[in-house]
Amino acid sequence: MKMTHLNDDQVMQKLKNQHYSAQSTYKAYFSTWLGGVTTNPSLMVLPMDDHLVHRGDGVFEAIKVVNHNIYLLRPHIDRLFYSAEQIGIQSPLSKADLIQVICETLKISQSENAVLRLFLSRGPGLYSTNPADSVGAQIYLCVTELKPLPQEKFEKGVRIGRSQIPVKNDWLAKIKTCNYLPNVMMKKESVERGLDFTVAFDDQGFVAESSTENIFIHTKENKLVHPGFDRILKGTTMSRLFDLVEERKLLPVLRGVKIEENDLLQAQGLFMAGTTLDILPVCEYEGKKVPISPMAKVFLEMIREDQKMATSLNLDYRKG
Numbered sequence: 001m002k003m004t005h006l007n008d009d010q011v012m013q014k015l016k017n018q019h020y021s022a023q024s025t026y027k028a029y030f031s032t033w034l035g036g037v038t039t040n041p042s043l044m045v046l047p048m049d050d051h052l053v054h055r056g057d058g059v060f061e062a063i064k065v066v067n068h069n070i071y072l073l074r075p076h077i078d079r080l081f082y083s084a085e086q087i088g089i090q091s092p093l094s095k096a097d098l099i100q101v102i103c104e105t106l107k108i109s110q111s112e113n114a115v116l117r118l119f120l121s122r123g124p125g126l127y128s129t130n131p132a133d134s135v136g137a138q139i140y141l142c143v144t145e146l147k148p149l150p151q152e153k154f155e156k157g158v159r160i161g162r163s164q165i166p167v168k169n170d171w172l173a174k175i176k177t178c179n180y181l182p183n184v185m186m187k188k189e190s191v192e193r194g195l196d197f198t199v200a201f202d203d204q205g206f207v208a209e210s211s212t213e214n215i216f217i218h219t220k221e222n223k224l225v226h227p228g229f230d231r232i233l234k235g236t237t238m239s240r241l242f243d244l245v246e247e248r249k250l251l252p253v254l255r256g257v258k259i260e261e262n263d264l265l266q267a268q269g270l271f272m273a274g275t276t277l278d279i280l281p282v283c284e285y286e287g288k289k290v291p292i293s294p295m296a297k298v299f300l301e302m303i304r305e306d307q308k309m310a311t312s313l314n315l316d317y318r319k320g
């Protein structure tokens with residue numbers, strides 16, 4: 001390859017000429033590094049020496065926006081700050097300033113519905129593991145298009161299997177770090193097996209979670225149960241659903257249950273929960289049919305209604 005030594009204008013031109021289809025789903029990008037917002041996807045870049053890039057040293061959130069309403073904004077921001085605190089990253093923006101940045105970036109994007117990709121990184125500075133080498137933590141935020149799953153998945157259910165990827169230890173599982181290799185491998189194995197999701201089990205054989213989704217059960221005894229948050233990520237979607245079910249006294253709920261593989265096969269219904277997918281019923285586990293819970297439609301409608309409501313957990317960004 002003949003090497004070209006590019007001048008600054010050529011670098012800028014090269015960046016601007018980088019086009020690929022995913023870019024059409026990127027609506028606006030803010031970073032503390034740029035100190036502003038760009039809507040040009042080719043320029044939504046960050047420094048190569050940010051420890052986020054070469055060590056996975058950062059934390060993140062995916063947040064849904066429905067009808068201008070930033071859904072479960074407060075729990076997401078709280079979890080971002082909890083994750084950052086666990087690995088000793090101090091946000092360059094306070095929670096209030098970050099929320100304002102999110103609202104302003106959304107206004108520029110003019111999106112009614114979106115998924116926010118929010119990152120809090122260790123920041124740029126040397127290619128080391130040493131956090132002290134960073135010049136300071138950074139925020140990167142991209143407003144992306146919301147692409148809902150096909151309706152069929154919500155009606156007919158999804159197919160899941162048992163993961164072969166070693167489960168993360170409790171401490172790491174509770175932090176939403178950008179160090180997501182086991183989660184990536186879980187997604188890879190599910191794609192290769194032609195499944196929608198795989199589910200990890202902890203070293204004692206109890207159900208943990210999926211790549212970027214929680215799993216919960218509607219038991220034969222008519223209870224709603226999920227694994228304990230001492231071993232998995234505290235999902236905002238599943239937590240909200242359990243709160244709503246409890247408030248409305250639909251079913252008794254138990255948070256923090258040790259669930260065995262056999263419990264999955266005996267259940268009245270299994271569900272996957274997560275920000276981008278909402279609440280999905282499961283129709284098959286490891287090649288065995290499992291019933292779709294009679295509550296599947298109710299749960300989905302409850303969450304979808306909740307996404308549009310003005311509650312203390314949500315924020316209409318036009319008012320933010």
Ligand SMILES: Cc1ncc(COP(=O)(O)O)c(C=O)c1O
Nearest residue numbers: 212213214233235236237274275
């Ligand atoms: C490992 C893991 N578990 C569960 C979830 C679901 O969490 P939430 O409902 O807040 O999206 C996620 C979401 O990103 C995740 O990464």
